[in-house]
Amino acid sequence: MQSYKIVNDPIYGFISVPRGIFMDILDHPWFQRLRRISQLGCSHLVYPGAVHTRFHHVMGAFHLMQKALQVLEAKGTDISEEEKKAACLAILLHDLGHGPFSHALEGHLLPFSHEEITYALIQELDKEMNGELEMALSICRGQHPRNFLNQLVASQLDMDRMDYLSRDSFYTGVAEGVISYDRITLMLNTHNDNLVLEEKGIYSLEKFLTARKLMYWQVYLHKTAMAAEKMLLSIIRRLKELIKTGHEPEICPLLADILKNGDLYKTDRNWISVFTKLDDINVLYSIKNLTQSKDKVCRELALRFLNRKLFKVQLVDEPICSERVLKAVEVTAEKLGLSKDEADFFVIHGSESNTAYRINRDEIHILKKDGSILPYSQFPNQIVSSGKVEKHYFMGIEYF
Known part of the structure; x- marks a missing residue:
């Protein structure tokens, strides 16, 4: 062998x-x-x-x-x-x-x-x-x-x-x-x-x-992938809210256990036996079940996620003002026949950032031909910026 x-x-x-x-x-x-x-x-x-x-x-x-x-x-x-x-x-x-x-x-x-x-x-x-x-x-x-x-x-x-x-x-x-x-x-x-x-x-x-x-x-x-992930998070947030108020949504028992007891698992390791059985399939199974949910928020989000009817996304340079968010919530509530609290699951805003190269820790060091060591940030004629790039996003069922 x-x-x-x-x-x-x-x-x-x-x-x-x-x-x-x-x-x-x-x-x-x-x-x-x-x-x-x-x-x-x-x-x-x-x-x-x-x-x-x-x-x-x-x-x-x-x-x-x-x-x-x-x-x-x-x-x-x-x-x-x-x-x-x-x-x-x-x-x-x-x-x-x-x-x-x-x-x-x-x-x-x-x-x-x-x-x-x-x-x-x-x-x-x-x-x-x-x-x-x-x-x-x-x-x-x-x-x-x-x-x-x-x-x-x-x-x-x-x-x-x-x-x-x-x-x-x-x-x-x-x-x-x-x-x-x-x-x-x-x-x-x-x-x-x-x-x-x-x-x-x-x-x-x-x-x-x-x-x-x-x-x-x-x-x-990518803004479309972000939209899908934020929709996924909205589903998880809504499920947590429903479970907390005594509802039992028809989702995978493993996922239900994690959503119900997640905070309790801070102090023990009982979560290991549940988490190590949890994968994408459990979440997708749950989302498919939610397309028949009695809860309109879960049902709408699940249908949109599975059928790729994703949130519309706008990327801007400045943070989104609260007035714009409130207006979007009002319009969404009217269009989908939801309360404002329910419509909040369909209006998402925040920011994402990326730094191509960090100079404050973990620097890459270059071994020069003369045997000396130089951090990349001090290397002459470097082409990669160490600056942070931040973008703000605003997403919902339509462009607001």
Whole structure:
């Protein structure tokens, strides 16, 4: 029997997965759940090909981690077998805590970030696997004493970002997201146990940073995908309100449990057995049931979501004034025959922002040809801005 399993991937070709603990992780129900968690939330409603999952992504990031460690070793970085195993396990498990529709519902089902959920799940898995995930957990948390291992999992130049840009670009068909992941990987090095990029890889780095900036506004924060995600959130908010007032909407029992007890789960871990069974299918099943709901708000939102009759979105430079919001609520209430409180679920406003490159923490450091180290922000003739871009949105059943 081979000592590893081969997985065929459309981005990288063949991915080798060693047998033993790696296959134990892959075969675990909690990991298999990632096959049913969409990578890009509702983006498939804009880009029909974007139906890939968190499972696809973590497998790709795992492959890039293997390659990066090989490159660093070949350049003289001493990495023990235990450290290599832990780094690969960390990247394989780094998204284990994502819930249905990934970031779209994060923080709205449970009062935790997906990172906090990931750490909790790894701790539970570590008990099952006799402590073999202890170092992997420290790397996920950014607490390993050899910082380059932490940086390979989570930094401004990590295997996570390199895979999701490559993969999301491939599945959406958005060519602006294409990056030179192979060249960037070959240009990696370490200095005093910190991750650095050799100077000759600077143009590949700038293409990577530019691609991420473009992908945010063209894919991740696309206004139509945002509209679908806000509709999804409106459904969840309405369900919470109904459950709180004693109603029992006809939705998946797992989702009902989470919505009813989410805040209570702050103080115990009883949520783990429920959350690890929850995926996109449970939410979609619930939304399909809601198309027959007696509650007009749920029924209307569910029908619009399933049939892609999404909110109309306007992006503006300034915050939305309260008078405009109140007027939109009044018009919506009249058109749909709802009370103003009910119409509020159909009028959404807020803001989104993105920073292409952060200079206040996690700087990418360049290893110059003379052996000196320079943060990218101080590199001459840099083309990527570190400024924050913020956009305000206003959405509803029509343009107001």
